[in-house]
Amino acid sequence: MWSRSSSSTTGSRNCWRPLVDAATAATLAAVVKGRVGGFLRNVYEIGHAGTCDVCRGPSAGSAVCGQCSNARAELNGLMCDHTLMLTYAQGDNRPYLHQSAHLMQTYKATPPVQRSVDDLRLIVNIGTLLHGDCIRQELGHLWDSVTYVPSSRGRQGDHPVQQLATAVRQVVDPAAVQRFLLDLGPGYVPGCTRVRRADRFAVSDEWQGAVRGKHVLVVDDTWTTGASIQSAAAALKLAGAESVTGLCAARWLKWSWPDHAALLGMCTSDYDALRCMVREGRCLVGRQP
Numbered sequence: 001m002w003s004r005s006s007s008s009t010t011g012s013r014n015c016w017r018p019l020v021d022a023a024t025a026a027t028l029a030a031v032v033k034g035r036v037g038g039f040l041r042n043v044y045e046i047g048h049a050g051t052c053d054v055c056r057g058p059s060a061g062s063a064v065c066g067q068c069s070n071a072r073a074e075l076n077g078l079m080c081d082h083t084l085m086l087t088y089a090q091g092d093n094r095p096y097l098h099q100s101a102h103l104m105q106t107y108k109a110t111p112p113v114q115r116s117v118d119d120l121r122l123i124v125n126i127g128t129l130l131h132g133d134c135i136r137q138e139l140g141h142l143w144d145s146v147t148y149v150p151s152s153r154g155r156q157g158d159h160p161v162q163q164l165a166t167a168v169r170q171v172v173d174p175a176a177v178q179r180f181l182l183d184l185g186p187g188y189v190p191g192c193t194r195v196r197r198a199d200r201f202a203v204s205d206e207w208q209g210a211v212r213g214k215h216v217l218v219v220d221d222t223w224t225t226g227a228s229i230q231s232a233a234a235a236l237k238l239a240g241a242e243s244v245t246g247l248c249a250a251r252w253l254k255w256s257w258p259d260h261a262a263l264l265g266m267c268t269s270d271y272d273a274l275r276c277m278v279r280e281g282r283c284l285v286g287r288q289p
């Protein structure tokens with residue numbers, strides 16, 4: 001399915017249709033809650049007062065936080081047009097490692113713990129399945145192409161983030177979507193994951209057609225500073241993408257940072273996949289036939 005070859009299938013984009021009624025949505029959400037609800041938290045929706053519309057971290061008094069504003073300036077505006085985050089993970093939960101942090105650590109281990117990979121796949125799969133209408137309403141289009149942020153640890157091609165990207169539902173047409181790998185660019189420096197540069201990643205000549213004039217989804221497992229996924233978005237924009245959406249399974253927050261702690265302190269409810277990660281008050285779950 002994921003290939004460096006551009007021989008992916010193409011076909012009609014008209015086969016998308018709602019898949020989930022209210023009862024099925026409730027059943028799926030109960031499965032997710034039973035598995036990860038106790039230690040993951042819902043992100044605040046886009047437009048929520050006090051959180052950044054880009055990264056869903058704390059943002060005192062403005063729609064976009066300082067870090068995301070700086071990223072926009074550094075990347076000359078070449079960034080994700082939309083961002084979707086599914087859960088908050090809780091770092092620096094001293095003295096004990098929070099279970100959400102343990103999930104992300106074991107997901108990133110070498111080799112990864114498959115249950116942790118499966119937990120994140122489930123979140124991405126059910127979240128995008130249930131809120132596919134909401135996402136499509138927010139974006140105004142389907143995604144033509146899907147890629148993911150290349151690993152900084154040399155596991156390009158078999159990193160579990162590939163499984164997360166494959167788990168995205170609803171707003172891709174499986175018959176038409178092109179799944180492709182980003183290359184490392186001339187500005188890539190191993191281990192420097194917090195560098196924001198448009199040349200950290202690159203679109204190979206072979207995949208220019210999957211990007212130029214297309215709506216592209218780029219997936220990552222974790223948003224910490226956003227430097228990696230925004231650098232990937234910049235490379236896609238330079239290659240002519242019509243739009244880029246960034247999707248992350250987890251927004252990493254730290255209890256040791258006061259503004260993060262204040263935000264986490266308000267997130268006390270179990271993760272509920274029925275709660276919308278897109279726009280507050282405009283969720284469409286259960287309204288479709």
Ligand SMILES: [Zn+2]
Pocket residue numbers: 052053054055056057059064065066067068069
């Ligand atoms: Zn932000």
Ligand SMILES: [Zn+2]
Pocket residue numbers: 130131134275276277278282283284285
């Ligand atoms: Zn929704």
